[in-house]
Amino acid sequence: DAGITQSPRHKVTETGTPVTLRCHQTENHRYMYWYRQDPGHGLRLIHYSYGVKDTDKGEVSDGYSVSRSKTEDFLLTLESATSSQTSVYFCAISESEKSFYGYTFGSGTRLTVV
Amino acid sequence: SQQGEEDPQALSIQEGENATMNCSYKTSINNLQWYRQNSGRGLVHLILIRSNEREKHSGRLRVTLDTSKKSSSLLITASRAADTASYFCAPTRGTGRRALTFGSGTRLQVQP
Numbered sequence: 188d189a190g191i192t193q194s195p196r197h198k199v200t201e202t203g204t205p206v207t208l209r210c211h212q213t214e215n216h217r218y219m220y221w222y223r224q225d226p227g228h229g230l231r232l233i234h235y236s237y238g239v240k241d242t243d244k245g246e247v248s249d250g251y252s253v254s255r256s257k258t259e260d261f262l263l264t265l266e267s268a269t270s271s272q273t274s275v276y277f278c279a280i281s282e283s284e285k286s287f288y289g290y291t292f293g294s295g296t297r298l299t300v301v
Numbered sequence: 302s303q304q305g306e307e308d309p310q311a312l313s314i315q316e317g318e319n320a321t322m323n324c325s326y327k328t329s330i331n332n333l334q335w336y337r338q339n340s341g342r343g344l345v346h347l348i349l350i351r352s353n354e355r356e357k358h359s360g361r362l363r364v365t366l367d368t369s370k371k372s373s374s375l376l377i378t379a380s381r382a383a384d385t386a387s388y389f390c391a392p393t394r395g396t397g398r399r400a401l402t403f404g405s406g407t408r409l410q411v412q413p
Contacts, residue, residue: 220400229389229405230344243398277343279401289334289346290401 190214193278193293200300206265208296210278212258218281219261220290221245221253223274230277236261237284268300304402305333305373305390313410320377322407324390331393333366335375338387338406347375347388382413 191212200206210219217238222230222245232245234253242253250272254262265272275297279290305324314320324333332351336344350357350366350373357364363376373392377384387406393399 218400222403227405230403232400232402235400237398245400246402279344287332287349289336289349290344291346292343294343295341 191278191280191291191293193276193296195296196294197297198299200268200298202269202300203267206268206298206300208263208276208278208298210261210263210280210293212261212280214280214282214291215258216280216282216291217258218284219255220279220281221251221261221263222277222279223247223272224277224295225274233263233276265298268298270300272298273300274298304404305392306404307388307390307407309407310405311408311410313412314380315412316380316382318380320380320384320409320411322375322388322409324373324375324392324404326371326373326390326392328371328392328394330368333364333373334391334393334401335362335364335373336389336391336403338389340386344389344403377409380409380411382411385409385411 194209220235221233231247236242236255252264275295278293305326308323334349335347338344348359361378366373389403389406391401
């Protein structure tokens with residue numbers, strides 16, 4: 188999607204290993220979000236950021252940490268990956284706190300933990 | 302939770318027919334958004350309707366909002382095979398630190 192890229196697109200990792208997913212934007216938007224999507228659960232919010240070094244937890248934050256040292260990058264880290272974290276991860280950005288312009292989503296990262 | 306709940310979970314129609322999906326929510330809102338997700342892709346913002354609006358149009362999309370019933374509907378007229386996707390609603394409250402939350406969506410299949 189224009190202005191937002193996620194990397195890697197696919198990753199297979201072993202249980203217990205650390206994994207970092209990257210979300211990069213070129214829109215200079217202040218607000219960034221990480222979601223995971225699993226069958227039967229829709230999208231669930233993991234963490235979000237209101238700006239550099241300003242992050243907050245979502246509904247499924249256990250086992251995940253985030254960092255935002257630059258406006259353009261929002262990193263999601265699985266400290267010790269577990270099979271339950273096998274999922275598709277989406278990053279989103281927003282220009283407005285009140286979402287008047289909607290969120291723009293990345294294309295997702297498919298993570299498999301074996 | 303500010304999450305909306307979409308209904309039905311799945312909908313299958315023929316090309317050319319209209320598709321209607323519904324969203325219910327539980328708390329007062331400032332606006333409500335609808336998103337589409339094609340298979341394997343990220344969500345795409347379709348339309349936003351504010352709490353003081355009752356109906357909004359965008360191309361073949363028509364969204365209604367009934368704040369007294371805490372519900373919204375998305376109508377896609379003259380459906381095309383390319384409309385096959387999952388559709389999500391996201392009600393939004395305007396104050397405080399929060400992010401959009403999503404339900405499981407409605408899976409629309411448009412048969413050619």
